[in-house]
Amino acid sequence: MCNACGNPAVPGHWTDAGAATPGDRLRARFHRVGVLNAILRPYGLTAHDGGVVPGIQLSTLSGAGVIVQNLAEVWSEAERLIGRPIDPLDPRYLNAE
Amino acid sequence: MLSDVPEGRLRLTILGGYLGSGKTTWLRHQLHAGTFGPNVHVIVNEAAETPVDDALLGKVTLLAGGCCCCVGRPALITALRGLCDDRSREGGARFDRIVLETSGLADPAAIVAAIQSDPVLVNHILIGETLVAVDALHALAQLASEPLGRRQVGAADQLILTKTDACAPGDLAALQATLAVLNPGAAISAAVLGETVALPPVPPGTMAAALPPLPEEDARGPILPTQIEVDPSLDWSAFALWLSALLHARGDDLVRVKGVLRTPAGRLLLQTVRKVVQSPEILPETPDPGQDNRIVFIGRGYDPKDLTRSLYHFLGRPLPAALKPS
Numbered sequence: 001m002c003n004a005c006g007n008p009a010v011p012g013h014w015t016d017a018g019a020a021t022p023g024d025r026l027r028a029r030f031h032r033v034g035v036l037n038a039i040l041r042p043y044g045l046t047a048h049d050g051g052v053v054p055g056i057q058l059s060t061l062s063g064a065g066v067i068v069q070n071l072a073e074v075w076s077e078a079e080r081l082i083g084r085p086i087d088p089l090d091p092r093y094l095n096a097e
Numbered sequence: 098m099l100s101d102v103p104e105g106r107l108r109l110t111i112l113g114g115y116l117g118s119g120k121t122t123w124l125r126h127q128l129h130a131g132t133f134g135p136n137v138h139v140i141v142n143e144a145a146e147t148p149v150d151d152a153l154l155g156k157v158t159l160l161a162g163g164c165c166c167c168v169g170r171p172a173l174i175t176a177l178r179g180l181c182d183d184r185s186r187e188g189g190a191r192f193d194r195i196v197l198e199t200s201g202l203a204d205p206a207a208i209v210a211a212i213q214s215d216p217v218l219v220n221h222i223l224i225g226e227t228l229v230a231v232d233a234l235h236a237l238a239q240l241a242s243e244p245l246g247r248r249q250v251g252a253a254d255q256l257i258l259t260k261t262d263a264c265a266p267g268d269l270a271a272l273q274a275t276l277a278v279l280n281p282g283a284a285i286s287a288a289v290l291g292e293t294v295a296l297p298p299v300p301p302g303t304m305a306a307a308l309p310p311l312p313e314e315d316a317r318g319p320i321l322p323t324q325i326e327v328d329p330s331l332d333w334s335a336f337a338l339w340l341s342a343l344l345h346a347r348g349d350d351l352v353r354v355k356g357v358l359r360t361p362a363g364r365l366l367l368q369t370v371r372k373v374v375q376s377p378e379i380l381p382e383t384p385d386p387g388q389d390n391r392i393v394f395i396g397r398g399y400d401p402k403d404l405t406r407s408l409y410h411f412l413g414r415p416l417p418a419a420l421k422p423s
Contacts, residue, residue, distance in 0.1 A: 014337075014367075014374040014375075014376060014377055015334075015337035015338070015341055017333075017360070017362065017365060017376070017377040018333035018334070018337070018358075018360030018361060018362050018365055018377070019333075019360070019361055019362055020361065020362035020363070024361050024362070028333075028334045028361075031332065031334050031335075032334040032335070032337075032338060035334065035335045035338055035412075036338055038413060039338065039342075039411065071337065071338060071341040071342075072341055072344075072345065074341075075341060075342050075345035075346070076345060079345070085345060085346040086342055086345075086346065087342075087346035087347065088339060088342050088343045088346065088347075088407040088408075088410075088411055089343070089346070089347060089399050089403050089404070089407050090346075093407075093410070094403055094406055094407055094410060
């Protein structure tokens with residue numbers, strides 16, 4: 001854990017499972033942030049994960065940014081920034097082509 | 098309590114409890130510790146088509162695809178009759194006890210009624226105690242909103258509180274007081290990961306939680322299982338993204354998600370209870386991976402087809418023709 005920022009507070013969020021080796025883990029992080037960006041773009045949010053520091057950096061188009069620890073926090077921060085939760089079962093989202 | 102002399106009949110123990118209350122965890126430990134003796138046969142019932150629990154328990158009779166207190170009842174009766182036949186035959190199986198782990202949606206009282214009204218089974222099976230696992234973390238919320246949860250508690254001879262290590266002492270005492278009101282006759286014990294632990298005494302003056310009266314069914318509709326087949330080429334990271342977003346937005350409606358997914362690290366057992374995801378467990382490889390990459394969602398408040406549509410949409414893949422909106 002980093003002495004200054006306390007990051008990461010808890011090792012291993014459940015979404016980090018599925019990659020056994022350090023190489024796999026890094027690949028999974030890069031891949032994940034790519035998919036995440038495609039999802040967040042319509043909401044005006046960007047995610048960045050450089051693979052060096054732990055956590056995911058989330059920022060708005062106006063430049064406000066926050067570092068979150070895991071995907072569960074990504075969704076709650078996104079809800080705070082957008083004003084409503086990103087609901088994968090939202091009919092508007094489902095019916096958009 | 099029924100007589101301890103089974104008169105040559107099979108003793109049946111019913112293990113019930115709400116979805117995710119820790120039935121299989123408890124049973125797995127008891128089988129390992131030999132609580133039920135060496136001659137025990139286990140029957141596991143799952144409401145969904147995809148069995149997961151049998152992977153954890155080893156050799157069992159599995160009744161999947163229908164809760165055995167309602168749609169799966171004929172299958173349960175047939176399975177029990179088969180076991181009785183097998184045991185009566187010369188040189189047949191030697192067991193003197195059956196443990197039935199019900200699905201999380203089952204009402205144990207309906208199962209007892211079904212067995213006792215069957216003319217064959219009533220002569221072969223002595224119904225022993227009904228054990229009901231109660232999730233100490235979520236039970237108060239479930240009892241406040243789910244008629245089924247109350248029926249399960251009401252049917253129990255013995256209530257086993259699980260996950261008590263993660264529960265605040267005040268909440269645990271309130272839960273004990275509430276259970277004592279709902280089912281004053283049931284003995285209450287506690288277990289953490291199947292291991293029996295001592296339950297702290299309820300402080301005097303602890304009030305039972307006030308439970309609102311409930312209509313028989315919720316306005317959001319009944320809780321139904323939905324199964325999603327995941328493409329083997331689907332990657333785990335993207336799936337985890339989707340599921341974490343879904344749980345964040347719909348965690349209160351999705352009472353349970355479970356399944357085995359293929360990942361680069363191996364076969365990953367995934368289980369959630371509402372918004373809580375258990376640490377995924379890597380399972381040993383199996384010669385028959387037919388049940389892998391199928392996820393069962395148990396919940397309500399959504400159209401079951403929307404789950405698959407949403408997953409495909411999230412991943413930017415074209416929808417299968419059968420799921421296109423009309």
